[in-house]
Amino acid sequence: MLKAKNRLGIIFFPAYDWAISPTHPERQERLLYTQDQLKEEGVFDIDGIGEYKPEVATVQDVERVHFCFPDVESVCTESHLISAGGAITAAKLVMEKKEDRAFALVRPPGHHAMKVVHGARGFCNINIEAVMVEYIREHYGQKRIAIVDTDCHHGDGSQDIYWNDPNTLYISIHQDGRTLYPGSGFVDEMGGPNAIGKTVNIPLPPQTSDEGFLYVLEKVILPILDDFKPDLIINSAGQDNHYTDPITNMRFSARGYARLNELLRPDIAVLEGGYSIQGALPYVNLGIVLAMAGVDYSHVREPDYNSDAMKQNPVITQYIKKVGQDVLDRYRNSRNFVMRGMPGNYMVRKKPIFYDTDGIRENQVESVMICNECAGILKIESLSSVNPLCLCIEVPLGACDRCRDEGYRILKEGKQKNIYAYIQLINRRDREYLRF
Amino acid sequence: MLLGLDVGGTHTDVVIIDKTGIVATDKVKTNHNDLLETVNRGIENAVKNVNRDDIERVNLSTTLSTNAIVEGKTENVAVLVSAGPGVDPANYRLGEYYYSITGSIDHRGTEILPLNTKETDSALKAAKKAGCKVYAAITKFSTRNPAQENRLCEKIGSAADFITPGHMLSGRLSFPRRVATAYYNSAVWRQFNAFAESVEKSINGFGIKANLNILKADGGTMPLAVSKGLPVESILSGPAASVMGIIALCQVTRDSVLLDIGGTTTDIAIFASGAPIIEPDGISLNSAATLVRALRTKSIGIGGDSVLRVRDGGVVSVGPDRLGPSLADGGAAVALTDAFNFMKIDSHGDVNASAAGIAGLAKNNGMKPNDLAKKAIDCAVGAICDAVRRLVDEINMKPVYTIHELLEGKKVAPEQVYVMGGPAKAFSKRLADALRLPVNVPQNYAVANAIGAALARTTMYIELLADTEKGRMIIPDIGVSRDIPAGYSLEEAEADAKKYLLGHMKKTDVADRHIHAEILDSASFNMVQGYDTTGRNIRVRCQVKPGVLHEYNDVLRNLC
Numbered sequence: 001m002l003k004a005k006n007r008l009g010i011i012f013f014p015a016y017d018w019a020i021s022p023t024h025p026e027r028q029e030r031l032l033y034t035q036d037q038l039k040e041e042g043v044f045d046i047d048g049i050g051e052y053k054p055e056v057a058t059v060q061d062v063e064r065v066h067f068c069f070p071d072v073e074s075v076c077t078e079s080h081l082i083s084a085g086g087a088i089t090a091a092k093l094v095m096e097k098k099e100d101r102a103f104a105l106v107r108p109p110g111h112h113a114m115k116v117v118h119g120a121r122g123f124c125n126i127n128i129e130a131v132m133v134e135y136i137r138e139h140y141g142q143k144r145i146a147i148v149d150t151d152c153h154h155g156d157g158s159q160d161i162y163w164n165d166p167n168t169l170y171i172s173i174h175q176d177g178r179t180l181y182p183g184s185g186f187v188d189e190m191g192g193p194n195a196i197g198k199t200v201n202i203p204l205p206p207q208t209s210d211e212g213f214l215y216v217l218e219k220v221i222l223p224i225l226d227d228f229k230p231d232l233i234i235n236s237a238g239q240d241n242h243y244t245d246p247i248t249n250m251r252f253s254a255r256g257y258a259r260l261n262e263l264l265r266p267d268i269a270v271l272e273g274g275y276s277i278q279g280a281l282p283y284v285n286l287g288i289v290l291a292m293a294g295v296d297y298s299h300v301r302e303p304d305y306n307s308d309a310m311k312q313n314p315v316i317t318q319y320i321k322k323v324g325q326d327v328l329d330r331y332r333n334s335r336n337f338v339m340r341g342m343p344g345n346y347m348v349r350k351k352p353i354f355y356d357t358d359g360i361r362e363n364q365v366e367s368v369m370i371c372n373e374c375a376g377i378l379k380i381e382s383l384s385s386v387n388p389l390c391l392c393i394e395v396p397l398g399a400c401d402r403c404r405d406e407g408y409r410i411l412k413e414g415k416q417k418n419i420y421a422y423i424q425l426i427n428r429r430d431r432e433y434l435r436f
Numbered sequence: 437m438l439l440g441l442d443v444g445g446t447h448t449d450v451v452i453i454d455k456t457g458i459v460a461t462d463k464v465k466t467n468h469n470d471l472l473e474t475v476n477r478g479i480e481n482a483v484k485n486v487n488r489d490d491i492e493r494v495n496l497s498t499t500l501s502t503n504a505i506v507e508g509k510t511e512n513v514a515v516l517v518s519a520g521p522g523v524d525p526a527n528y529r530l531g532e533y534y535y536s537i538t539g540s541i542d543h544r545g546t547e548i549l550p551l552n553t554k555e556t557d558s559a560l561k562a563a564k565k566a567g568c569k570v571y572a573a574i575t576k577f578s579t580r581n582p583a584q585e586n587r588l589c590e591k592i593g594s595a596a597d598f599i600t601p602g603h604m605l606s607g608r609l610s611f612p613r614r615v616a617t618a619y620y621n622s623a624v625w626r627q628f629n630a631f632a633e634s635v636e637k638s639i640n641g642f643g644i645k646a647n648l649n650i651l652k653a654d655g656g657t658m659p660l661a662v663s664k665g666l667p668v669e670s671i672l673s674g675p676a677a678s679v680m681g682i683i684a685l686c687q688v689t690r691d692s693v694l695l696d697i698g699g700t701t702t703d704i705a706i707f708a709s710g711a712p713i714i715e716p717d718g719i720s721l722n723s724a725a726t727l728v729r730a731l732r733t734k735s736i737g738i739g740g741d742s743v744l745r746v747r748d749g750g751v752v753s754v755g756p757d758r759l760g761p762s763l764a765d766g767g768a769a770v771a772l773t774d775a776f777n778f779m780k781i782d783s784h785g786d787v788n789a790s791a792a793g794i795a796g797l798a799k800n801n802g803m804k805p806n807d808l809a810k811k812a813i814d815c816a817v818g819a820i821c822d823a824v825r826r827l828v829d830e831i832n833m834k835p836v837y838t839i840h841e842l843l844e845g846k847k848v849a850p851e852q853v854y855v856m857g858g859p860a861k862a863f864s865k866r867l868a869d870a871l872r873l874p875v876n877v878p879q880n881y882a883v884a885n886a887i888g889a890a891l892a893r894t895t896m897y898i899e900l901l902a903d904t905e906k907g908r909m910i911i912p913d914i915g916v917s918r919d920i921p922a923g924y925s926l927e928e929a930e931a932d933a934k935k936y937l938l939g940h941m942k943k944t945d946v947a948d949r950h951i952h953a954e955i956l957d958s959a960s961f962n963m964v965q966g967y968d969t970t971g972r973n974i975r976v977r978c979q980v981k982p983g984v985l986h987e988y989n990d991v992l993r994n995l996c
């Protein structure tokens with residue numbers, strides 16, 4: 001009888017009654033063949049693999065992470081709360097040691113959802129990994145967490161949420177932003193002033209094959225993880241790098257994904273994108289499940305896989321080596337980063353954000369206070385085509401007294417100014433969540 | 437009139453029922469070396485004063501297949517599998533004659549790689565040389581496209597006395613379960629058929645002209661003719677018989693718990709709105725998961741003969757093992773029944789032996805006998821309650837796949853407990869207190885198994901899959917496969933599922949004219965390529981659920 005080396009909990013929730021629209025890639029059919037494949041392979045009968053029902057995330061779980069305008073209920077539906085709840089269930093299984101690892105095979109995805117939410121971007125409304133990560137920190141204490149995002153699209157939402165957090169290492173490998181949505185994720189995007197180097201972007205050229213992905217994993221990602229020493233590794237397991245994906249241009253295979261997970265050894269994996277629902281997902285998910293459980297996956301193969309056709313062009317190989325070296329150098333040098341301002345000063349950046357799925361435009365002014373003692377107070381002013389000017393204030397987990405007091409000062413000032421339609425304060429330090 | 441026969445591990449129960457109630461019962465010891473002799477003895481006694489012409493249906497629950505498998509006394513099977521890519525099929529090897537052949541079919545039922553002819557031929561040669569006379573042929577996704585399994589069957593041809601093609605077992609997906617189920621089906625085929633035929637002869641010999649039906653683990657029956665090709669469906673029907681017995685004896689309509697407390701174990705079953713809950717994937721036997729549909733039951737090692745032990749510090753444990761009968765029944769070890777006797781909750785067998793035993797065990801451990809007996813009973817009741825709660829939780833935590841089911845899905849919350857078996861009465865008050873639920877001990881529970889067997893109706897379960905892009909509809913286990921137009925709808929699929937299921941049942945079973953087929957669930961998925969809808973993928977699950985034969989619905993009610 002087959003036995004898993006690592007006990008693996010799978011939260012499988014295909015949301016068979018939910019779609020963005022009938023022919024949208026994010027539709028009812030998306031995980032149908034994946035379920036067929038996993039069932040036919042008898043995956044859930046393998047000793048040590050268990051299937052779990054997702055819980056439903058609460059509004060509170062979302063408000064711990066996001067500034068939603070006008071409120072949580074307006075920007076996300078039950079489907080999003082269940083998908084985030086699935087990720088939370090995965091985290092609980094691992095944190096409470098019921099399973100060694102867990103895989104939230106849920107939809108819809110979340111990694112394009114940013115800190116501030118006015119609607120859906122890149123099929124995402126709320127960031128399910130972030131909701132899960134902050135649930136973990138709320139209930140099991142501050143942890144050093146690494147998120148490795150292997151979706152083909154740059155996880156600009158996850159990057160945005162963790163831009164200023166020195167305790168979260170966010171690493172994204174994705175198709176180069178010059179050739180694919182959302183057009184970001186370049187090597188010089190490395191995190192905010194209090195968390196420089198904790199955002200790592202590895203843009204890969206179109207036509208990157210198994211060889212390129214695994215090279216980057218072994219030579220760049222694993223060394224960075226060794227240095228960061230996370231308590232938990234999370235894989236944002238997007239599957240659109242697959243060679244059959246209809247909306248991307250990469251050449252990653254099911255066995256490649258399996259090998260990646262075998263080497264990365266994530267504690268928790270969360271499904272993100274991946275829209276080759278017949279040709280890729282059944283095999284990629286099978287590969288990931290077997291690899292996470294420590295079961296032999298060497299016989300997993302797509303019906304149309306042709307290793308010769310998937311060979312990587314040497315020019316691409318050379319290019320990837322160069323990118324990898326650049327990323328490593330930048331990560332190592334980030335320690336020597338000198339603040340361009342004194343502690344107590346604000347770093348300000350202006351961001352225009354487009355919500356492709358909902359057609360919303362947003363303009364943000366994000367200010368973060370430079371602090372040597374904590375992640376720094378975060379203030380965002382946001383104006384969008386669906387909401388008037390909003391004010392967001394976050395007192396981070398482990399905030400110092402000065403930053404906490406500064407947060408409440410901004411709140412008082414904001415109320416007095418009387419120019420904000422909505423004001424939301426997230427105080428993670430004292431667990432105070434306010435809306436005006 | 438119905439005749440129910442439950443061939444159990446220790447006893448064989450026979451019951452004859454007509455529309456006014458129980459006409460005759462009999463209990464004989466099971467002779468494992470000669471089950472037919474046991475059956476003959478049981479029937480002979482029961483039919484003495486009965487007009488045999490009136491018996492219209494004989495239902496038989498037998499442990500033959502189960503015992504043969506558990507004891508490893510089965511025939512050699514040549515197993516031919518073709519798995520394609522995925523988990524290595526070597527992991528599912530059963531028996532010594534297991535051959536893996538190259539070939540592949542994908543999840544849509546598309547043939548990716550034809551069967552390798554050379555490998556097939558050499559496997560067949562090897563199986564023949566080894567003297568295998570029964571075969572099993574299983575290919576991955578054969579329930580989507582049985583072509584490769586059928587080709588294997590053709591190739592095997594007359595070399596086999598019997599072949600199990602995997603897709604004929606069930607429409608459900610699970611290649612490993614299909615391998616195990618097909619293997620066991622072929623492994624017990626010869627013994628089962630020899631037995632079934634001799635039982636048929638035997639009842640004819642008694643002048644009974646009724647149809648013979650075989651009880652299944654899902655609490656329903658299958659006609660003899662069906663069982664000859666699907667003997668594996670007869671495994672583990674014992675617990676199902678007792679569950680059906682309770683349904684017959686009591687008017688179970690609400691969420692309920694059934695406890696069957698025997699000498700060694702307590703079997704737990706749960707009812708949702710009066711209907712027994714079915715094991716979602718299939719029952720396991722000999723640690724191999726199968727596709728055999730079964731009632732969901734859980735067994736724990738607490739029974740009347742469960743041995744009492746005292747550990748340091750006066751911690752009392754009960755079971756999970758038994759060391760022969762209790763002192764009350766003339767055994768050598770202090771058991772749970774003795775504790776009940778000591779507390780005067782029960783007065784079973786040799787009450788004095790019980791009292792002496794409890795006193796002795798207490799003295800050896802520096803306890804008061806009263807404390808020991810009380811702690812033992814608390815421990816047993818606690819273990820049963822924990823198991824009940826866990827089972828209910830497991831049922832309520834069963835994964836679902838739609839938002840609607842997740843948010844609106846019904847939860848099971850038992851309102852009533854039924855207890856049967858030897859120590860049932862002794863346990864009833866304690867269980868009622870511990871579970872805070874009304875507890876009912878039905879009369880006639882001693883032959884509830886046979887009553888359940890007698891009254892069980894024929895059940896059936898199918899899965900229909902339609903793929904309008906391919907233009908095919910298939911119900912693998914009853915051999916339906918036909919072309920469908922592009923506009924084939926979910927409603928048509930549901931109607932077809934019912935039509936083919938009932939049609940198939942009518943072909944083999946004439947006794948029950950009130951068969952009702954219900955749709956368990958159905959769904960239609962738009963299949964999209966790029967941004968165009970290319971077809972619909974329709975799935976329908978349909979069943980005739982377990983229950984009491986309609987004509988006998990009112991017979992035994994309120995006997996509870």
Ligand SMILES: [Zn+2]
Nearest residue numbers: 151153240273
């Ligand atoms: Zn993506």
Ligand SMILES: [Zn+2]
Nearest residue numbers: 371374400403
């Ligand atoms: Zn600070």
